[in-house]
Amino acid sequence: MRLVIAKCSVDYVGRLKAHLPLAVRLLVLKADGSVLVHSDGGSYKPLNWMSPPANMRTLSPDDVDLETGVVEQWIVQSAKTDDRLIINIYEHISDSSHDLGVDPGLIKDGVEADLQRLLAAQIDLLGDGYTLIRREYFTAIGPVDILARDAKGATVAIELKRRGDIDGVEQLTRYLELLNRDPLLAPVRGIFAAQQIKPQARVLATDRGIECKTLDYDAMRGVDDSETRLF
Amino acid sequence: MRLVIAKCSVDYVGRLKAHLPLAVRLLVLKADGSVLVHSDGGSYKPLNWMSPPANMRTLSPDDVDLETGVVEQWIVQSAKTDDRLIINIYEHISDSSHDLGVDPGLIKDGVEADLQRLLAAQIDLLGDGYTLIRREYFTAIGPVDILARDAKGATVAIELKRRGDIDGVEQLTRYLELLNRDPLLAPVRGIFAAQQIKPQARVLATDRGIECKTLDYDAMRGVDDSETRLF
DNA sequence: CGATGAATGTCGTCA
DNA sequence: TGACGACGTTCATCG
Known part of the structure; x- marks a missing residue:
């Protein structure tokens, strides 16, 4: 699992279209390719996301022509549908990776x-x-x-x-x-x-x-x- | 926003009961008191969570009698309902805090x-x-x-x-x-x-x-x- | 796989 | 605040 705090804008194109203006957010990249974009509020639902399975390409201004101020662009593509998440990163604030292993899963009672x-x-x-x-x-x-x-x-x-x-x-x-x-x-x-x-x-x-x-x-x-x- | 990677077990008591056995997970603590417990897989829904508004108390083995191996216990209490999340931490692996500011929010098209x-x-x-x-x-x-x-x-x-x-x-x-x-x-x-x-x-x-x-x-x-x- | 129904649903809107 | 319907619903189950 990779955790990135970054100043970014996000666009989603798929079942609908959605846009997130420039702000500092948490980006979570999971082992199965899923990506979550969280702000510092709201409930568990991310502002935007990509469901697994998915693949991410990272582009730099050296490779492609990006918007002014964008230091990196992530293109997260769903492996099954044509849903796509595009994250423009303007500033990296923090970046760390951790090995979590497989989770034993949830036990419920009362459904x-x-x-x-x-x-x-x-x-x-x-x-x-x-x-x-x-x-x-x-x-x-x-x-x-x-x-x-x-x-x-x-x-x-x-x-x-x-x-x-x-x-x-x-x-x-x-x-x-x-x-x-x-x-x-x-x-x-x-x-x-x-x-x-x-x-x-x-x-x-x-x-x-x-x-x-x-x-x-x-x-x-x-x-x-x-x-x-x-x- | 506080991000913690920790070896932990989690119990939820509220509308139903749920239990997460010991494993390494990501814990996200948001400014409004909400807490997310994520594994390194699955979609955007956390394994377990607490919705805002909520308050967290942190207990140490010096204060209270905790289970063997628990170095810290978090009690996250919903401010409105009697839902409660109890997180037993056995090992801190990473702990960081970041100031994200208020998010401008999502713009949708196609609903x-x-x-x-x-x-x-x-x-x-x-x-x-x-x-x-x-x-x-x-x-x-x-x-x-x-x-x-x-x-x-x-x-x-x-x-x-x-x-x-x-x-x-x-x-x-x-x-x-x-x-x-x-x-x-x-x-x-x-x-x-x-x-x-x-x-x-x-x-x-x-x-x-x-x-x-x-x-x-x-x-x-x-x-x-x-x-x-x-x- | 698709179809069906539950969900700690969550989230917006409007009375 | 509570009721009501949409949601990139997501999620598990069952055929």
């Missing part, structure tokens, strides 16, 4: 899959007498997150989200339409379950006769005793 | 807004005799990208996307439902226009009587002579 596993194990959170039919119930248009049966024996399709938005309601609506064509299952009700449900999504769901259920992941995790410290 | 402007100017791309009613036609459930009239005088609602996906078709469907309740406008047809339309989206749109139109941004840009070199 939608975990939520689904927990709700399947605690299906009675949805109401007394609920029983699990199965998780990831496959249909022609994709898998229903959870299929269950309520106390009266009626089928219930559950769509799970961490954040409940309109498109999640649309998704569940499509599933319900399809499932209700199956005489063995019909009538099928829908439950939209999420840690947080947006007002518009709640309105749309209610309007379509879909029940909304807010989930408390921490509480669900606390109940599940198999869920003892991952790390 | 959906540009596409909309071009299509409004070249509305006859949709068919002979089309005329523009207006862009960003406001409704109770959001703005319709473009409202036009066809050669026969019928109203047409156009949803524009760079990449046409199912949710775009759903969006247009909601607009059409609403617009068709207005006796002054009804009947309103829909056109789903995008640079690229996914097969499933095309099927859904066609099934609902919505016309699909693929747009060539470069060609549209070439026709529009006001669109002379932005930079």
